[in-house]
Amino acid sequence: MAALELFNTLSGKVEALQPMGAPALRMYACGPTVYDYGHIGNFRTFLHVDVLRRFLRQQGVAVEHVMNVTDVDDKIIRNALAAGKPIAEYTTRFERAFFEDMEALGIERPEHTPRATEHIPEMVSLIERLAAKDIAYQTEDGSWYFRIARFAGYGKLSKKDLEGIEDGARVDADEYEKDAARDFALWKAVKIGADGVSEPSWQTALGAGRPGWHIECSAMATALLGESFDLHAGGEDLMFPHHENEIAQSESASGHPFARHWMHVRFLLVEGKKMAKSEGNFYTLRDLLLKGHRASAIRYLLLSVPYRHQMNFTFDGLAAATHTIERLRTFHRRMLRGGFATDGVNAAVSAATAKAAGDFTAALANDLNTAEATAAISEMVRAANSAADAGTLTAENAEAVLRVLALFDEIFAVLEDRDEERTRAALAWAEAEGRIREAAPELVAKLALGDSEIEALIAERTQAKNSRNFARADAIRVDLAAKGIVLEDSKDGVRWKRK
């Protein structure tokens, strides 16, 4: 296997990532807080983690991947209250939507996707272990905090020193009583709202309350992967304080190193600006599908810039990604269609194929350089198309090309065209939610035309062409094009596709 060299935030260096002490590589990635639909920024992170796990498996490394679902937190409580629903009902809906979106984007499901609310006992016992060492302490309101001063390594991940943190930090006004400003909550005592209704809470040995944000990841990672494991990943914003606090809690309790390797995916910009509702450039996956953009193009675009670079998501870029995928799929179909010479091989294509496979793997092994990986494939595509045009591509070449495409698609997963199915699902969802007006009108019209109607029109056009009635033939083609159907005449008949 090619060793994967991956940047490690903890060491600040690119280092080999390999499983230690277990047959599988154990990794934990911070998952969604299910309080709303996932946006493209969320998915950029999950997509790159997906590439990581797919590449590891391609290289023969088994993966045991945990992604938590945060189903209790302040935003959930606030939104569920506003919606007048119990939090479980509220989160179930968004959790389901999240996994549907993962599926639409071709993101593999991790081996474990634990919910925070199902691991409260583990969190409580972790806090108890900290309390026994006087690292966790209870304040007058019943909440529990972590005593940062007791963890010497605090700041080692985000490269912050405690002084700097305290100087620069704003202190949350309602978090009084703490011993030090940056001590963070492990357990939040139950609060009674102004209306006398209490927030969701669990009655535990720590008192009635709910978990702090960081403790769930420490508890679930430890429960499922052990006290020490190989890799922990997440968005760059989580580096501090979330991951720093996870390390502090976990290592203070266990006395062992927590995750050896840390991977952080940088944020994206949308049309050059930070994505924010106030900027009007905030997009969920569903928003984009309803505008007629394809799930595969979104996946490809979000992966096209390596994870450690800030990427600028633009609609021009999305159009370019759509064209790139079209080209790859057209090429893939051409290779599958066959009809190539059966004797010998085209040496130039063989060389291009071998080079593409090697470059592709080397690019990904080099800190997951997805941009270089896609470039490796493009060079092969041109060589093979060129030879096929010249009639010098053989069946053996085509098979080799298909093997490289399979290698590519095991990671990028865009060749199989399930876009229409996904768009239809998004439309059905919008319909059910009463949000169909948000869908692009031409999209609805496009999908209204069934395959059999299209094929009938194509048959009519072929007849017209045969009787040299080109005016009629062209009219049909133009009409179909307006509905997003593109025709291609070829020696062996007419091919069509939805654009």
Place this chain on the structure above:
RNA sequence: GGCGCGGUACCCAAGUGGUAAGGGAGAGGUCUGCAAAACCUUUAUGCGCCGGUUCGAUCCCGGCCCGCGCCUCCA
């Protein structure tokens, strides 16, 4: 203020101490009844600016300008 990242053609973007991958877009051409698809040619003497090191720098060092991120339970 602290920590960090980036400025490469119209857009996105890779990259190396030895003379600029790839994708999209544009232009011209081949093919086609015309298209589409595909292929060919073409689009940075240049990699933010100024110095320095070097035989040689886009790539190393220093300074400057510009943009951006984190330090706010936002991936």
